[in-house]
Amino acid sequence: MPSTQPIGVFDSGVGGLTVVARILEQLPREDLIYFGDTARVPYGIRSPRVIREFSREIAAWLLENQVKAIVVACNTVSAVALPELRAICPVPVVGVVEAGARQAVEATRSGEVAVIGTASTVASRAYPHEVARLDSAVRTLSRACPLFVPMVEDGIVEGPVAEAVIRHYLGDIRQSRIDTLVLGCTHYPLLQEMMHQVLGPDLTIVDAAQGTARDLARVLAERDLATPNLESGRRRYVFSDRTEAFQALARRILPGFVGDMETLDVEAPAFRQALRLLGSLPHSEPGSPA
Numbered sequence: 330m331p332s333t334q335p336i337g338v339f340d341s342g343v344g345g346l347t348v349v350a351r352i353l354e355q356l357p358r359e360d361l362i363y364f365g366d367t368a369r370v371p372y373g374i375r376s377p378r379v380i381r382e383f384s385r386e387i388a389a390w391l392l393e394n395q396v397k398a399i400v401v402a403c404n405t406v407s408a409v410a411l412p413e414l415r416a417i418c419p420v421p422v423v424g425v426v427e428a429g430a431r432q433a434v435e436a437t438r439s440g441e442v443a444v445i446g447t448a449s450t451v452a453s454r455a456y457p458h459e460v461a462r463l464d465s466a467v468r469t470l471s472r473a474c475p476l477f478v479p480m481v482e483d484g485i486v487e488g489p490v491a492e493a494v495i496r497h498y499l500g501d502i503r504q505s506r507i508d509t510l511v512l513g514c515t516h517y518p519l520l521q522e523m524m525h526q527v528l529g530p531d532l533t534i535v536d537a538a539q540g541t542a543r544d545l546a547r548v549l550a551e552r553d554l555a556t557p558n559l560e561s562g563r564r565r566y567v568f569s570d571r572t573e574a575f576q577a578l579a580r581r582i583l584p585g586f587v588g589d590m591e592t593l594d595v596e597a598p599a600f601r602q603a604l605r606l607l608g609s610l611p612h613s614e615p616g617s618p619a
């Protein structure tokens with residue numbers, strides 16, 4: 330696999346651009362293809378079977394586009410489908426849960442952390458498992474915050490409504506021993522400032538995107554896949570649907586985002602057919618770490 334190939338990043342929608350932002354900071358010379366499944370977002374309310382099916386299709390499409398590594402920017406997909414994607418993809422697959430859990434374990438002093446995410450992410454228990462695997466003494470409270478995603482998509486990231494909803498979901502954290510909060514969803518970094526205001530400056534807020542970009546850099550270096558390019562990388566942003574609201578959110582997440590989005594129909598046979606490619610590619614070892 331030539332190291333000049335692009336990195337593939339995908340998410341259920343535009344929220345994964347929060348991870349892209351960190352990747353661009355840390356790996357500015359890498360080429361990158363981003364796929365946001367805006368036609369089928371949200372994933373966070375779907376069953377594991379459907380989430381896995383969508384993820385396989387997108388991974389196959391990225392592989393067809395010759396990516397050298399895949400970053401699963403979506404917490405819901407990382408929580409539900411990562412082992413399967415690792416088993417079927419012949420390139421390294423980096424998720425966000427490992428990085429988020431690791432950052433939380435490193436940050437906590439009280440040994441009590443909270444993880445917030447979509448209903449599917451919380452139901453999967455992927456974060457508590459990963460935290461316990463890293464340090465069995467750390468206790469994890471997981472909580473779904475379903476209103477945060479539509480709020481962010483509607484641009485409500487500050488003001489009295491945002492404050493009230495944050496207080497509704499997380500107000501009790503201030504009275505507990507929890508000292509670290511993991512933002513286990515692509516959209517939540519946009520609420521980080523408001524969370525600090527509502528929950529106080531003492532709470533450490535972990536954005537899994539930072540650690541994910543670091544994990545990607547490490548994996549590329551270890552596998553000799555880091556680009557030799559000296560100029561800044563080329564980027565493609567592909568979405569399965571395009572609306573003004575999605576574009577506005579994309580611009581908020583990635584300042585400087587010029588809006589040169591491509592649209593890809595996930596109902597088209599050509600998109601689904603990419604899946605066949607997965608069957609004909611050599612498999613990496615199931616469950617092998619990224």
Ligand code: DGL
Nearest residue numbers: 341371372373404405515
């Ligand atoms: N991208 C999803 C995540 O990080 C949030 C949006 C959705 O529900 O699809 O979990």
